[in-house]
Amino acid sequence: MAAITEFMGRHRRTLFIALGLLLFLPPLSLLPQLAGEVNMCGAVCPRMFFILSPKGIWAGLIKGVQNAWFGVALVGLILSATFFFGRLWCSHLCPIGGATELVSRATPSRLKLDYSFLPAPAFRYGYFAIYAVGGLLGIGSIACKFCNFRIIPFLAGAPFVPAFRTYLFTGMGMAGVAVILLTGFLARGGRGYCNLLCPVGALDGLSNWLGGKFRFNRRMRTDETRCHGCGQCVSVCPVWALRGEGKGRPPVRDQLACLSCRECTQACPQGAISYGRR
């Protein structure tokens, strides 16, 4: 019993990710099936309803909410939970980021790409601006192109569903797989897509940043009086949210990027990082 408890404690986040995969991804797709879908498209799509439509912002929003009612409810729940408790969805349950992270963990280190030199929030919100208003400005719409919520479920369901294979073997499908491969499966930490391109992640990061302004909300916090500035937390962060030189000074945490995954808590030899209120 103690061994099981210890195992559960050590691998808690991995077990939550596995639960997310079971709930959302084919072949089971339990929650999408409840909403009448077989994958995370259609009524379950969490990333299209907030795109500003060139046919009219309000009309587009209303239509988007009607078409993707489950996705809207899911995003509402995610953003509310993030505001009060940090990014628990992205770090613990998201089947998309979870899948890329699990594959990345199994990828040999020598093959991994390191994007930590990028100031992710700046890039992400530039990309997000085009994502949200590109169609309205006549630049073009990203919408389903390179969609992580499409590619990962299609990859998971490809052995069972011929139509998923049909999509994946088109130029559009292969381009999407390439982006997931480069920013997810082969990225250090496996969260490059989450941190740079995911529009739900961008909204969630904003909610996390906003919630971090309030003292009563739970966040990842560093006790600067205990921190020795060794930099170990910086090296394990999958979303490069911690910046510091590791020369005796505490790192700076960017709440726009922080995933609330608690990898830094486990890595800190001083026990200086905790999840809680200020």
Place this chain on the structure above:
Amino acid sequence: MGRNRLKTALKTALFAGLGLVAGSLFANFRSPDYRHASLILKKTGESGLLAINDYSGRQVVALSLKNLQPASDLILQGEGFAIQSWYPPALPLPFKSWPVVSGGKSGEEFRARGVRLGQRLPLYLIVEGNEAGGCRELTIRNGANGALIRTVHLTPGGDNGGHH
């Protein structure tokens, strides 16, 4: 201090710009062998056009078909392309009913039973070779009585019209 702030601001602006460029490139990305389209089934007997890419090789048209007419048993047929749907799920749960789909190989009819009013039926039309000037026809019939619901002409030429 001031210099550091300026450096951070410039770096932020540079990478936000890079994000804008990446977003614009992604938004403009087109694949000649893939196209997304939607079709609403309303009145019976209508005919319409469906623009496909002007591409000589195999192309896939992702067709989101929304059923806004009463017939729930649909037969789709066309020459020169195969039809696939991602329904039903790989492991259907017992408490949900799904459209039952069958057939759909090139030249063979594709049948979907149990498509409720208002339900979306995602389809892939796999067009094998798109000859110049060629136009394909997709007919949608009521499986219960054979009545024509809609005829759709697949016209190569993308958004700029076509050769129909």
